[in-house]
Amino acid sequence: MPELPEVETTKRGIEPYLHNQSITKILVRQKSLRIPFNDNLKKHITHVKIKNIKRRAKYIVIDFANEYSMVIHLGMTGNLRASRQKKFLKHDHIIFYLESGNSLIFNDVRRFGLVQIYKTKGSFYLLDNNGPDPFEKKADVDYFYNRIKNSSASIKSILLNHKIISGIGNIYASEILFSTNISPLRMGRDISHTDCKKILQQSKIILNKAIKAGGTTLNDYFNAESKPGYFKIQLNVYGKEGEKCPSCESKISKITQSNRSTYFCKESQN
Numbered sequence: 001m002p003e004l005p006e007v008e009t010t011k012r013g014i015e016p017y018l019h020n021q022s023i024t025k026i027l028v029r030q031k032s033l034r035i036p037f038n039d040n041l042k043k044h045i046t047h048v049k050i051k052n053i054k055r056r057a058k059y060i061v062i063d064f065a066n067e068y069s070m071v072i073h074l075g076m077t078g079n080l081r082a083s084r085q086k087k088f089l090k091h092d093h094i095i096f097y098l099e100s101g102n103s104l105i106f107n108d109v110r111r112f113g114l115v116q117i118y119k120t121k122g123s124f125y126l127l128d129n130n131g132p133d134p135f136e137k138k139a140d141v142d143y144f145y146n147r148i149k150n151s152s153a154s155i156k157s158i159l160l161n162h163k164i165i166s167g168i169g170n171i172y173a174s175e176i177l178f179s180t181n182i183s184p185l186r187m188g189r190d191i192s193h194t195d196c197k198k199i200l201q202q203s204k205i206i207l208n209k210a211i212k213a214g215g216t217t218l219n220d221y222f223n224a225e226s227k228p229g230y231f232k233i234q235l236n237v238y239g240k241e242g243e244k245c246p247s248c249e250s251k252i253s254k255i256t257q258s259n260r261s262t263y264f265c266k267e268s269q270n
């Protein structure tokens with residue numbers, strides 16, 4: 001599933017192709033996505049200059065020079081690529097033709113992603129439901145501490161709760177907790193202000209590493225025939241049940257929390 005680093009890399013990858021461009025035509029080959037694409041709104045973003053492209057949590061948002069925006073979510077299997085090719089791949093659902101002759105293509109095998117056009121001012125409701133991601137100013141230590149200080153949920157579940165903090169994802173949650181020596185089982189109310197600071201710092205460090213690693217695979221990403229590979233960041237605990245912990249002699253444990261796998265070291269993390 002594309003996580004925040006993959007989405008950020010995608011955004012950085014398509015940005016140069018969209019800079020100062022406008023969409024001349026939108027071809028919809030399959031509109032039945034997680035939320036059906038609304039054909040009636042196409043007219044609002046064609047022949048209008050693209051003003052800005054940004055990422056919020058795991059959403060890519062393209063603002064146009066009128067009062068419209070388009071939000072894209074990659075779901076489980078979605079990807080976006082820029083291409084000059086005229087021939088389509090299987091699962092290329094929506095094609096945005098650009099002035100430059102390039103096109104921006106939304107491909108999604110399982111169709112859990114979405115592409116929605118909306119009035120910028122009204123904003124898109126799924127974006128409003130998301131808490132800030134670790135890179136947003138709003139996600140400071142006081143914010144995070146206040147959101148979790150009375151919580152009896154585990155810190156692992158809290159890191160995956162996008163209403164509190166968005167964009168962390170399951171693999172990175174285990175890695176962040178390992179690097180802060182905090183047990184995934186600890187409850188929100190047992191996490192100190194200092195712990196919150198460490199968690200936010202490590203979140204940024206680890207996600208940034210993944211974004212950097214993604215940058216190196218970008219060329220492959222834009223070979224029209226290929227799919228983005230998972231970023232190869234050095235993982236310390238995730239997927240390493242029974243292996244030796246990188247900071248002590250104990251073995252890494254695997255448990256299930258809220259139906260998701262968690263990997264951690266019982267000795268190093270408490």
Ligand SMILES: [Zn+2]
Nearest residue numbers: 245248265268
């Ligand atoms: Zn250990």
